[in-house]
Amino acid sequence: MKSKFREAQRNPEATYSRPLEVLSDAELTQEEKRSVLEAWKAEAIHLQESSGEGFGGGERSSLDEIAKALSRV
Known part of the structure; x- marks a missing residue:
């Protein structure tokens, strides 16, 4: 498991400013x-x-x- 993923899972708002940003994270x-x-x-x-x-x-x-971001995953 990647450390960025673990941190994002613990505190998504500290890692991304908006939910839709998660989708563009390569x-x-x-x-x-x-x-x-x-x-x-x-x-x-x-x-x-x-x-x-x-x-x-x-x-x-x-x-x-x-919900919008989840529908695009």
């Missing part, structure tokens, strides 16, 4: 891209739920943009 396989985007989706859902409970979720990625 260092990742299609499977790795899907995995990173799924991790980003899970994080965005968690932040959205936290915001709904009154916790500051911080800056969130658009679930629509993540």
